[in-house]
Amino acid sequence: MSVVSSDLRNVAIVGHNGTGKTTLVEQMLFQAGAIQSCGTIENGKTVSDFTDEEIAKKISVHTALCSFAWNGKTLNILDTPGTAGFIGEAICGFRSCETALMLVDSVDGIQIETLKLWRHLDNRNKPRAVFINKMDKERADYKGIIEQLKERFKTTFVPVTIPVGSGNDFRGVINLIEDKAYFPNAEGKLVQSDVPAEYQDLFDEYHAQLVENAAEGADDLIEKFFDKGTLEADDIRRGLREGFANNRVIPVFCGEAKLGLGVDSLMNFIKNNFPSPLDKKEWILDEKEQHRDLAITDKGPFSGYCFKTTLDQFNGRLSFIKVVTGTLTGNTEMVVRPGGKKERPTKVYRMMGRKLVETDALPAGDIGIVAKADAIMTNCTLLEDASATFTFQPLQLPSPVYKLAISTEDKKSEVKMNEALYRVAEEDLTFKTGFDEETKESYVAGLGELHLSMILDKIQEKQKIAIHTKLPRVAYRETITKQSGLAEYTHKKQTGGHGQYAKVVLEIEPSERGAQYVFTNAIKGGSISKGYIPGIEKGLHEQMSEGFLAGYPMVDIAVTLIDGKEHPVDSSDMAFKLAGKGAMKTALAKAGCVLLEPIMSIQIYVENEYLGAILSDLSSKRGRVLGQEESGPLQVVKALVPQSEVLNYVIDLKSMTSGTGSFDMEFDHYDRLTGKLADDVIAEGRKHMRSDEEE
Numbered sequence: 001m002s003v004v005s006s007d008l009r010n011v012a013i014v015g016h017n018g019t020g021k022t023t024l025v026e027q028m029l030f031q032a033g034a035i036q037s038c039g040t041i042e043n044g045k046t047v048s049d050f051t052d053e054e055i056a057k058k059i060s061v062h063t064a065l066c067s068f069a070w071n072g073k074t075l076n077i078l079d080t081p082g083t084a085g086f087i088g089e090a091i092c093g094f095r096s097c098e099t100a101l102m103l104v105d106s107v108d109g110i111q112i113e114t115l116k117l118w119r120h121l122d123n124r125n126k127p128r129a130v131f132i133n134k135m136d137k138e139r140a141d142y143k144g145i146i147e148q149l150k151e152r153f154k155t156t157f158v159p160v161t162i163p164v165g166s167g168n169d170f171r172g173v174i175n176l177i178e179d180k181a182y183f184p185n186a187e188g189k190l191v192q193s194d195v196p197a198e199y200q201d202l203f204d205e206y207h208a209q210l211v212e213n214a215a216e217g218a219d220d221l222i223e224k225f226f227d228k229g230t231l232e233a234d235d236i237r238r239g240l241r242e243g244f245a246n247n248r249v250i251p252v253f254c255g256e257a258k259l260g261l262g263v264d265s266l267m268n269f270i271k272n273n274f275p276s277p278l279d280k281k282e283w284i285l286d287e288k289e290q291h292r293d294l295a296i297t298d299k300g301p302f303s304g305y306c307f308k309t310t311l312d313q314f315n316g317r318l319s320f321i322k323v324v325t326g327t328l329t330g331n332t333e334m335v336v337r338p339g340g341k342k343e344r345p346t347k348v349y350r351m352m353g354r355k356l357v358e359t360d361a362l363p364a365g366d367i368g369i370v371a372k373a374d375a376i377m378t379n380c381t382l383l384e385d386a387s388a389t390f391t392f393q394p395l396q397l398p399s400p401v402y403k404l405a406i407s408t409e410d411k412k413s414e415v416k417m418n419e420a421l422y423r424v425a426e427e428d429l430t431f432k433t434g435f436d437e438e439t440k441e442s443y444v445a446g447l448g449e450l451h452l453s454m455i456l457d458k459i460q461e462k463q464k465i466a467i468h469t470k471l472p473r474v475a476y477r478e479t480i481t482k483q484s485g486l487a488e489y490t491h492k493k494q495t496g497g498h499g500q501y502a503k504v505v506l507e508i509e510p511s512e513r514g515a516q517y518v519f520t521n522a523i524k525g526g527s528i529s530k531g532y533i534p535g536i537e538k539g540l541h542e543q544m545s546e547g548f549l550a551g552y553p554m555v556d557i558a559v560t561l562i563d564g565k566e567h568p569v570d571s572s573d574m575a576f577k578l579a580g581k582g583a584m585k586t587a588l589a590k591a592g593c594v595l596l597e598p599i600m601s602i603q604i605y606v607e608n609e610y611l612g613a614i615l616s617d618l619s620s621k622r623g624r625v626l627g628q629e630e631s632g633p634l635q636v637v638k639a640l641v642p643q644s645e646v647l648n649y650v651i652d653l654k655s656m657t658s659g660t661g662s663f664d665m666e667f668d669h670y671d672r673l674t675g676k677l678a679d680d681v682i683a684e685g686r687k688h689m690r691s692d693e694e695e
């Protein structure tokens with residue numbers, strides 16, 4: 001059966017870890033008849049938690065796509081992880097879906113990731129609904145949780161379903177729009193019935209609120225509501241639909257995902273009232289790098305983007321594609337930007353957890369899979385019309401803030417480790433790996449401890465290798481503080497036939513911060529031939545990269561070559577390189593070498609109550625606060641802090657803010673390090689210098 005764009009509903013299921021997202025998706029699939037029985041987290045057989053690590057750890061780590069039919073519509077549901085380290089995967093979900101469904105626990109209410117994900121949805125102005133799950137839990141409090149949401153997020157929450165009973169006694173839901181109740185029968189199947197008489201008062205109370213909130217969804221309905229004091233059923237639906245699509249009202253549902261209670265009311269609301277992709281627009285960058293809206297439409301040539309890539313053991317590279325305009329089929333020829341390579345998919349698929357289901361076509365607004373298209377990477381724009389010049393807005397992902405140095409026992413393990421790490425980095429753009437030339441360490445960088453440990457554990461287990469981690473070395477630098485005065489060095493050796501001879505006289509002085517290296521040739525009268533100058537410079541560079549005090553690269557030095565001497569037979573590039581290096585070393589000894597440390601610019605996002613703790617911690621870390629401003633419910637603190645103090649900031653901030661804080665960090669500049677801290681770094685650095693010399 002072919003799918004039309006107006007029948008599509010794309011929904012990202014988000015929420016704090018353990019609120020029941022994966023279980024809810026399983027029930028949706030079951031009730032829609034897409035699967036014959038329900039797997040559970042406990043037996044490790046759910047459709048959307050299918051990777052070995054997810055089954056073993058019982059948490060979602062990847063975003064899984066499930067496409068299925070529900071009462072004539074096609075739902076693309078993305079089950080996202082709710083743990084901080086895997087926010088990148090949740091962002092893939094936001095990017096590709098027009099709407100989100102936030103799961104909240106009926107007892108725990110708003111949790112850390114609820115807050116953070118809410119902020120992400122706000123930043124994207126994404127329409128969202130809330131499902132208050134686990135109504136069967138003791139002390140479940142539907143009304144209380146809705147009050148908590150209102151208090152916290154200061155927007156209009158409108159209950160669409162309400163629970164019948166609560167905790168042990170939870171037995172069904174009342175649908176306020178339909179004026180019906182749903183209870184499971186003896187076989188566990190949901191049966192529609194009238195609203196129980198003892199619930200009529202509660203129904204009336206909630207229904208009155210529903211009408212009032214629906215009126216807020218559209219301006220003309222507000223007037224109508226004030227005139228008549230109520231709204232007709234169709235107007236209520238329209239008000240909710242428009243209010244939801246414009247992110248003015250947030251419909252709230254309740255249920256028990258484990259048993260499927262409340263799930264069909266939710267799916268029906270999605271089917272009837274969630275916007276189709278045709279009602280929404282995509283953000284693009286035009287040829288002048290200006291942001292523009294692009295309507296999602298089935299007209300015109302195919303365009304779309306890849307929002308996620310997985311490297312599947314059996315199917316090779318799988319590219320998750322959002323179709324924006326036109327239709328994508330196996331025959332669609334497209335150009336891939338950036339890069340400009342051509343691809344033709346041959347086949348296109350829908351997805352059901354790990355299973356690919358071949359389909360004829362993916363219409364505009366649809367989400368599907370192209371396999372083995374090696375030119376397509378996450379964030380690529382795909383265009384059938386090769387002359388089109390726009391690109392789609394890439395995923396707005398957080399950059400890695402937690403770095404570890406890694407090593408293995410032997411070369412063979414290292415090769416295996418690196419291959420595996422590069423594959424992960426291709427799938428997960430919040431993860432980076434590489435070799436740091438300065439500190440001579442291999443590293444991994446990610447969003448936190450759990451993020452990195454899950455990646456490394458999986459590789460150790462699969463490749464049967466041991467990976468050791470430690471905090472990375474800080475990339476200190478060295479520089480000088482005064483003029484050296486004249487410094488000279490003669491390299492002279494007589495070994496059998498040819499000798500070696502070169503003499504260099506130079507002077508060094510500090511240059512401005514950031515200048516790195518400045519070279520002036522002030523030789524008069526040609527005491528050294530021009531041809532030897534590059535050799536001398538090579539020697540200078542070598543000494544600068546080896547450092548003087550503690551083995552760290554030297555920066556911001558101006559070198560003036562003043563004089564020297566050459567020999568008609570015994571001089572060579574090599575001899576001048578060694579003389580240059582020697583003269584540099586002599587000069588450094590006289591130029592007051594000091595250590596420089598990297599200073600990071602950091603932006604910290606915390607709630608007001610943690611501000612005091614954050615500021616005093618920054619000052620104990622030798623940080624300098626540059627400013628502080630309010631951004632919605634958060635305080636944003638900008639500061640400069642030495643890198644050596646914030647290698648573990650992910651962990652420190654987590655404990656200071658009960659996990660609610662977050663931060664971005666980037667290198668800013670180098671600054672002088674003095675006193676005992678500098679002495680310690682120098683002593684440590686000298687140990688390495690000595691062991692290097694011994695090698």
Ligand SMILES: Nc1nc2c(ncn2[C@@H]2O[C@H](COP(=O)(O)OP(=O)(O)O)[C@@H](O)[C@H]2O)c(=O)[nH]1
Nearest residue numbers: 017018019020021022023041133134256257258
């Ligand atoms: N009591 C109760 N437990 C539930 C319900 N829904 C899910 N769970 C359990 O909550 C745990 C977390 O569920 P999961 O679907 O993995 O949550 P996710 O992390 O949000 O995907 C599992 O042990 C589920 O069996 C529910 O409605 N009631």
Ligand SMILES: [Mg+2]
Nearest residue numbers: 021022059060
């Ligand atoms: Mg899950």
